[in-house]
Amino acid sequence: MGNIKLSIVTICYNNCGGLKKTAQSIVTQTYANVEWIVIDGGSTDGSVDVINQYENKVSYWISEPDKGIYNAMNKGLERVTGEYIMFLNSGDYLLKSNTIESIIPYLHDKDLYVADICHDIDKKYTPGFKLPENITDQQVLYQLIHFTFPHPASFFKNNYFKRFGCYDETLKIVADWKAYMLGAILGNCSIEIIPLVTTVFDTTGISSSGTQSDNERENAFCDMPRLNELFSFYRNYYTLQTALQDTSIGRGIVRLYYFFYRLFK
Numbered sequence: 001m002g003n004i005k006l007s008i009v010t011i012c013y014n015n016c017g018g019l020k021k022t023a024q025s026i027v028t029q030t031y032a033n034v035e036w037i038v039i040d041g042g043s044t045d046g047s048v049d050v051i052n053q054y055e056n057k058v059s060y061w062i063s064e065p066d067k068g069i070y071n072a073m074n075k076g077l078e079r080v081t082g083e084y085i086m087f088l089n090s091g092d093y094l095l096k097s098n099t100i101e102s103i104i105p106y107l108h109d110k111d112l113y114v115a116d117i118c119h120d121i122d123k124k125y126t127p128g129f130k131l132p133e134n135i136t137d138q139q140v141l142y143q144l145i146h147f148t149f150p151h152p153a154s155f156f157k158n159n160y161f162k163r164f165g166c167y168d169e170t171l172k173i174v175a176d177w178k179a180y181m182l183g184a185i186l187g188n189c190s191i192e193i194i195p196l197v198t199t200v201f202d203t204t205g206i207s208s209s210g211t212q213s214d215n216e217r218e219n220a221f222c223d224m225p226r227l228n229e230l231f232s233f234y235r236n237y238y239t240l241q242t243a244l245q246d247t248s249i250g251r252g253i254v255r256l257y258y259f260f261y262r263l264f265k
Contacts, residue, residue: 004082004083004104004107005034005035005082005083005084006034006035006083006084006100006103006104006107007034007035007036007037007082007084007085007086007158008026008034008035008036008037008085008086008088009037009073009077009085009087009088010022010026010036010038010039010076010087010089010090011038011039011069011072011073011076011087011090012038012039012040012041012090013041013042013043013066013090014044014045014047015043015045015090015091016046016047016049018090018092018202019047019050019051019090020050021093022088022092022093023051023053023054024093025088025094025095025097027054029097029098029100029101030097031098031101034100035059035082036058037058037060037076037079037080038060038061038062039062039066039073039075039076040061040062040064041065041066042063042064043063047063047090048063059079062075067169068172069172070167070169070171070172070176071169074166074167074169077161077166077167080158081158082158083107083157083158084107084155084156084158085155085157085160085161086152086154086156087151087154088199089202090202092152092199092201092202093199093200094200095118095125095198095199099198099199102196102198103115103194103196103198106192106194109157109190110157110190110191111156111160111163111190111191112156112157112160112180112183112184112189112190112191112192113155113192113193114131114154114192115150115153115155115194115195115196115197115198115199116128116129116130116131116153116195116198117129117150117152117153117198117199117200117201118197118199118200119201120200121203125200128150128197128201129143131143131149132193133195134193135191140185141185144177144180144181144184144185148174148176148177149180150201152198152199152201153197153198153199155194160183160189161179163183163187164179164186164187164189165182167179168220171216171220172216173216174213174216174217177213177217
């Protein structure tokens with residue numbers, strides 16, 4: 001797997017400055033087998049000039065009006081051919097020039113690999129999620145119910161979106177979170193945590209709005225009644241489940257609950 005192809009999808013709309021940072025971090029990578037796909041929403045601020053500047057490094061690009069962030073991401077998914085897929089949107093950028101080279105040895109056969117992000121606060125990098133390497137099913141549930149996974153530091157197996165569906169374009173902020181829920185919780189996909197920081201996350205983006213995200217999550221559950229039931233159970237009885245996990249009988253009860261949940265969902 002040492003020479004696998006990684007597809008990086010970048011979406012952009014009138015964010016010329018952010019796109020420059022993203023582009024520079026990609027074209028200077030020491031790992032060569034990278035497919036870079038750029039989906040621009042019809043920018044008028046010079047973003048297309050940036051794409052043209054790096055055209056020899058871009059595998060595919062288009063600039064046309066779209067229906068929002070997730071519509072643009074889905075357009076990118078239609079073009080990917082790599083074994084794994086990463087979304088690095090304009091404004092986000094890879095931490096080091098050897099970031100992809102450092103990640104590739106971890107990518108074997110899991111459905112989803114999750115590394116970490118950091119934030120650039122006045123040129124000072126602050127840590128992001130710091131997920132446990134040997135993450136348990138319970139910890140995955142807790143993470144997704146209370147937070148999410150760092151999307152710009154996630155590596156999806158190529159067939160992930162074929163199995164669990166593309167991004168829900170009716171959502172404006174949390175369709176990436178919903179994609180994790182459908183794969184990791186309902187789909188029981190395989191997940192591995194990579195103990196590396198890969199991406200500097202742009203905190204000025206729309207997805208950084210906590211209140212909006214919370215409201216949209218609640219609305220998203222209307223389309224997933226069984227997932228809503230699991231969400232409520234896990235959120236309201238997390239302390240109980242934690243206690244159960246301390247005994248072999250309790251662990252069996254929790255496993256049975258989720259087994260039958262997946263069987264009859």
